[in-house]
Amino acid sequence: MATTEQVPERRRRPIRRRELPHWPPKGQHPVGYALAGVVLGAYAWILGGFAPFSVKSLIGVLIPGAVVAIIAYGWPPQRIPPPEKLDIAGVSYWTIVVAALFEWEASSWKDGSPSWHPSLTDLINPLLEPHAIKSVAVFLWLLTGWGLVRR
Amino acid sequence: MTMRIITIVGFVLAIGAMFVLEYLGRRPDSKVPTVGQWFGYLMRPRIGRLLVLLGWWWLGWHYFAR
Numbered sequence: 001m002a003t004t005e006q007v008p009e010r011r012r013r014p015i016r017r018r019e020l021p022h023w024p025p026k027g028q029h030p031v032g033y034a035l036a037g038v039v040l041g042a043y044a045w046i047l048g049g050f051a052p053f054s055v056k057s058l059i060g061v062l063i064p065g066a067v068v069a070i071i072a073y074g075w076p077p078q079r080i081p082p083p084e085k086l087d088i089a090g091v092s093y094w095t096i097v098v099a100a101l102f103e104w105e106a107s108s109w110k111d112g113s114p115s116w117h118p119s120l121t122d123l124i125n126p127l128l129e130p131h132a133i134k135s136v137a138v139f140l141w142l143l144t145g146w147g148l149v150r151r
Numbered sequence: 152m153t154m155r156i157i158t159i160v161g162f163v164l165a166i167g168a169m170f171v172l173e174y175l176g177r178r179p180d181s182k183v184p185t186v187g188q189w190f191g192y193l194m195r196p197r198i199g200r201l202l203v204l205l206g207w208w209w210l211g212w213h214y215f216a217r
Contacts, residue, residue: 058216064211072200081191083184086192090183100168116154118158123159145211
C-alpha cells in the first residue's frame with residue numbers, strides 16, 4: 001500500500017532542452033539583424049500582396065507556421081526565462097480585459113456580425129486592404145512569432 | 152450614438168486597456184505582468200507553448216489568408 005511519501009510529487013515536466021550553443025549568437029553584428037529584417041520585410045511584402053482565400057496566401061501563412069514549429073521544437077533558441085510566479089491581482093487585470101474583448105467579439109459573432117454590431121475581424125479587414133498596411137501587419141505578425149519562440 | 156459606434160468604442164477601449172496594462176507592467180516594481188511575462192508564464196508547460204503558438208498561427212491565417 002502506497003504511503004503519501006511514496007507517491008511521486010507531480011512536477012511540471014520541463015521542455016526538453018538540448019545542449020546547443022547560444023542561438024541566436026550573442027553580440028550578433030547589426031548587419032545580421034538588418035539582413036534578417038530585410039528578409040522578413042520582403043516576405044511580408046510578398047505575403048501582403050496575395051489575395052485572400054487563395055492557395056498562395058494559405059501557403060504563405062503555412063510556411064512561417066512550419067518554420068516556427070521546427071524552431072520551437074527542433075532547434076530552440078535561447079529562451080527568455082519566464083517568471084516563477086505572477087501576481088494574481090496583476091494577472092486578473094489582464095484576464096478581465098481579455099475576457100471583455102472576447103465577450104464583445106463573441107456577441108458579435110453570435111449575431112452573424114451585423115453592421116450595427118460588427119466583429120473585430122470585419123472592422124480590421126478593410127484596414128488591411130492597402131498592400132503596405134497589410135505587409136506591415138504581416139511583418140509584425142512574423143516578429144511576434146519570433147518573440148513567442150523565445151519565450 | 153449608433154450601436155455601431157458603441158461597438159467600435161468597446162473594441163477600442165478593450166484594446167486600449169491592453170496598452171495601458173502593458174505600460175503599467177513596464178514600470179519598475181509593477182505587480183502587473185507585461186504581456187511577454189504573461190505569455191512566458193503560460194508557455195512554461197509544453198501544452199501552453201503549443202496552444203500559444205497555435206493561437207499566433209491562427210491569427211495569421213485568419214487575417215492574412217482569409
